[in-house]
Amino acid sequence: MAEIVIxxxxxxxxTKRKRTVALNETTLTIADQEIVCIVGPxxxxxxxxxxxxxxxxxxxxxxxxxxxxxxxGPSSERAVVFQSDAVFPWLNVEDNVSFGYRVQGKPAADRxxxxxRFLALVGLGDFAKAYPKELSGGMRKRVDLARAYASGPExxxxxxxxxxxxxxTKEAMWLALKKVAAAEPKTILFVTHDIEEALFLGDRVVxxxxxxxxxxxxxxxxFGPQRDLSLRAEPQxxxxxxxxxxxxxxxxxxxx
Amino acid sequence: MTQRDVQALAPTGTLTGTNAALExxxxxxxxxxxxxxxxxxxxxxxWVLTTGTRTIKQLYFPSPESLWQAISTLQLQLxxxxxATFTRxxxxxxxxxxxxxxxxxxxxxxxxxxxxxNPIIEAVRPVPPVALIPFVILxxxxxxxxxxxxxxxxxxxxxxxxxxxxxxxxxxxxxxxARSLGASHSQVYRVVVFxxxxxxxxxxxxxxxxxxxxxxxxxxxxGADAGVGRLIMQAxxxxxxxVVLLGTVVIAVMAILFDLLISxxxxxxxxxxxxxx
Numbered sequence: 001m002a003e004i005v006i007x008x009x010x011x012x013x014x015t016k017r018k019r020t021v022a023l024n025e026t027t028l029t030i031a032d033q034e035i036v037c038i039v040g041p042x043x044x045x046x047x048x049x050x051x052x053x054x055x056x057x058x059x060x061x062x063x064x065x066x067x068x069x070x071x072x073g074p075s076s077e078r079a080v081v082f083q084s085d086a087v088f089p090w091l092n093v094e095d096n097v098s099f100g101y102r103v104q105g106k107p108a109a110d111r112x113x114x115x116x117r118f119l120a121l122v123g124l125g126d127f128a129k130a131y132p133k134e135l136s137g138g139m140r141k142r143v144d145l146a147r148a149y150a151s152g153p154e155x156x157x158x159x160x161x162x163x164x165x166x167x168x169t170k171e172a173m174w175l176a177l178k179k180v181a182a183a184e185p186k187t188i189l190f191v192t193h194d195i196e197e198a199l200f201l202g203d204r205v206v207x208x209x210x211x212x213x214x215x216x217x218x219x220x221x222x223f224g225p226q227r228d229l230s231l232r233a234e235p236q237x238x239x240x241x242x243x244x245x246x247x248x249x250x251x252x253x254x255x256x
Numbered sequence: 257m258t259q260r261d262v263q264a265l266a267p268t269g270t271l272t273g274t275n276a277a278l279e280x281x282x283x284x285x286x287x288x289x290x291x292x293x294x295x296x297x298x299x300x301x302x303w304v305l306t307t308g309t310r311t312i313k314q315l316y317f318p319s320p321e322s323l324w325q326a327i328s329t330l331q332l333q334l335x336x337x338x339x340a341t342f343t344r345x346x347x348x349x350x351x352x353x354x355x356x357x358x359x360x361x362x363x364x365x366x367x368x369x370x371x372x373x374n375p376i377i378e379a380v381r382p383v384p385p386v387a388l389i390p391f392v393i394l395x396x397x398x399x400x401x402x403x404x405x406x407x408x409x410x411x412x413x414x415x416x417x418x419x420x421x422x423x424x425x426x427x428x429x430x431x432x433x434a435r436s437l438g439a440s441h442s443q444v445y446r447v448v449v450f451x452x453x454x455x456x457x458x459x460x461x462x463x464x465x466x467x468x469x470x471x472x473x474x475x476x477x478x479g480a481d482a483g484v485g486r487l488i489m490q491a492x493x494x495x496x497x498x499v500v501l502l503g504t505v506v507i508a509v510m511a512i513l514f515d516l517l518i519s520x521x522x523x524x525x526x527x528x529x530x531x532x533x
Contacts, residue, residue, distance in 0.1 A: 056432055076438025086433040090451040090528045100437035103447060133530040151437045 002066055002077070002154035002187040004030040004053060009062030010212075011048050022048040024212035025062065033185040037202035039195060039244065041252055045213030046191045050159050053189065054080050066155065076104055079148035083160040087132045087140045087147070093119065094128040096143055100151020118146040121180045138169035142176060149180050158190045162197065171229055174200055182225065195244050196232060207244060209251040216251050219244060318498035323505070326498040333487075338506050340482040344400055345468045345514070348407030353461055355408075356415020363416070364423035365445065377416055385410045385471045389478050398479040407472045411464035418463070422456035423449055455529050458522035462515055469511045 011023040023045040030036045040046050051057050052064055055074040064071045066078070079100070087096055094115055095102075101111045119125050122142040132140055141161060148156055162170045174197065181188060192198050198205045205219040219240060223231060231237055299320070305311045306319035314322060327334060363370045385406050396402030426449055434448045476485020484503045491499035 054432070054436055056435075074432070074435035076436070078436055080433065080436040082429050082433065084427070084429050086427075086429045088430060088433075088448070088451070089530065090454070090526075092528075099434070099447075103434070103440075103443050104438040131528045133528065147437065153436075157436075 003032050004028075004155065004187060004189070005063070005065040005068075006030075006049070006053070007063040007065070009049075009052065009059045009064060011045065011052060011057070012060045021212035023052070023059075024214045026214050028206060028215055030187055030189060032187055035181065035188040035190065035201060035203045036206060037190045037192060037198035037204070038206045038208060039192060039198045039248065040208030040213060040216075041210045041248065042193055044208050044210045046208060047159055049213070050080070050157050050189060050191050053155070054078055054157050076100060076151055077153050078155045078157060079151050079153035081141075081144050081148050081156070081158045081161040083163050085132075085137070085140055085144075087143050089132045091132075092128070093124060093130050093132070093135070093143050096132070097147045097150045099147060100153075104151070106152075114150050114152075115146075118150045118180065121149075121183055122146045122176045138165055138173065141165065141173060145173075145177065145180065149184065149186075154187065156186045156188045158188065160192055161190075163192070163194075170194075170197070175229070177201065178227065195241050195248075199237060199240055199244070200227060200229075200232065205240075205244060207247045207251070209254070217247050315495065315497055318501050322498040323502050326496075326502045330487075330499070330502075334502070334506065337482055337484050337487045338510065340400075341469075341472060341476065341484045341507070342510055342514075344403045344472050344483070345407060345465070345510075347400075348404045348472065349411055349461075349465050349468045351404075352408035352411035353415050353464055356412045356460075356464075357419050357457055359412075360416045360419025361423065361445070361450070364420050364449075370420075377413065380409075381413045381417065386474045389475055392475065393479050398481055403472045403475045403480065403483070406475050407468040410467045410471045414464045414467060415457075415460050418456060418460035419453065422453035422460075425456070426452045455522070455526045458518070458526060461522070462518050465514055465518060466511060469507060469514075473507055 006026055006028045008025050008027055009023060010021070010025050013020045013022055026045075026049065028036075038046050038049065048057075052059050053071065055071050055078065071078075088099065091099065097115045097119060098111050101114065115128070116125070119128060122145055124139065124142050124146065127135065127139070132143065135143065144161070162173045165173065178201070190198070190201055195205075199221055202221050205221060207216045207219070208214065209216045221240065222236070303320050306314070306317060307321055318326075359373070363373055388406065388409075392402040392406050396405060430448050430452060431444055434444050439447060473483070473485040473488075476483035477489045480486040484506050488500050488503035491497070491503070
């Protein structure tokens with residue numbers, strides 16, 4: 001069980017020269033096992049919000065709760081997949097994926113079964129002994145996803161994880177994520193600037209305004225858990241895509 | 257795709273010490289051939305200029321033959337001097353590489369330790385260790401311990417600075433990922449920071465060993481009971497230039513072999529690194 005409550009959260013970055021309000025009294029509740037995608041113009045506080053939930057940085061004001069417990073720092077209950085390459089190059093694929101279990105001191109017996117399971121789910125069963133330098137960018141992202149999942153979190157936070165990938169690799173990653181999420185449902189927060197990605201993956205899509213960011217609107221995605229890539233051609237999908245891109249244009253214009 | 261296919265696709269360049277990404281076009285590997293040709297040309301040129309045409313006088317640059325004569329006259333003394341120098345280099349290198357890494361890691365971890373030690377290190381670092389030789393002879397005499405101290409000081413400075421910089425260069429995303437996967441603060445040091453800086457530490461070892469050779473031979477010049485530096489100094493007093501040249505050749509050979517050993521070992525240890533062939 002993991003319900004995320006973001007209540008009137010603000011984050012202000014202060015340097016000697018200037019004061020930047022990255023997040024302004026944002027309120028949002030993410031239900032247990034829900035997949036919420038956050039879209040917004042680049043430079044808005046999307047990543048800041050994710051870092052706050054990850055516990056990498058504390059909020060300036062407001063409350064962040066997981067199942068009623070305040071977030072005080074990073075924890076293995078909230079795994080993060082980053083935009084940049086965060087797979088450890090000195091460990092082979094298998095040791096990367098088992099990293100979470102190892103540092104948490106969980107029994108070695110459970111560890112290998114879990115590693116094999118998630119490597120198979122992301123389609124890297126044959127690469128357990130390979131080093132990251134031998135893999136392509138898309139394959140390293142699969143390792144990253146398997147590693148986050150295999151560490152046994154309640155919440156998965158993804159920060160534009162597929163932003164640097166080409167379209168076909170990206171589509172394959174969407175399906176991989178859908179597959180692992182179906183195998184072991186988690187509460188997932190997915191930050192992106194790709195509207196199709198958000199609609200394809202999310203149960204809800206949250207549109208944020210430019211800095212200082214707050215929630216502009218929330219779109220319910222009515223497609224159910226089983227989705228395939230042809231869904232994107234459906235009129236209903238395209239209609240929602242236009243609706244969201246209109247909202248994004250609106251918030252951009254308001255800011256300009 | 258199997259794992260073997262992937263390994264076949266992985267870069268397989270064999271150039272060492274150059275950045276494979278900077279190579280303009282793929283070609284047959286002529287590197288080693290070029291190196292051997294240059295060495296042979298230099299050796300032939302040496303013989304031609306000295307023994308062959310006598311363009312260069314024996315005193316200014318000894319011939320290959322006179323080098324050989326020097327070896328047969330010195331025999332065991334050469335070995336024991338080389339042994340003395342190498343023992344000093346190795347001892348100082350081992351002690352201070354290890355100490356330098358440990359202190360560097362501790363400084364990177366503790367702010368107050370950084371503030372306590374950094375001014376001292378920054379003050380001592382720019383001083384050429386050779387400048388301390390008069391003190392070292394006063395404190396330690398002309399035996400082994402003074403030379404080891406000096407070589408160790410030089411290595412230590414390199415390793416401390418190298419390690420603290422390497423720690424600050426660890427991508428923050430590795431640390432954040434480890435924390436969100438459940439690693440504690442102290443675990444992060446052991447399982448992320450340390451393995452991430454191993455390549456930098458190993459290249460520091462190479463710089464340190466070259467520096468230890470330079471500093472220790474220089475210290476032997478200015479007063480020693482044994483060592484290649486002392487051998488060179490004594491020979492230079494009698495203008496015995498073939499022994500002087502022989503001494504420098506011995507130092508070069510020892511330094512090159514030692515460096516080769518370290519670089520081969522580090523290539524094996526950091527075989528995961530994308531900068532390695």
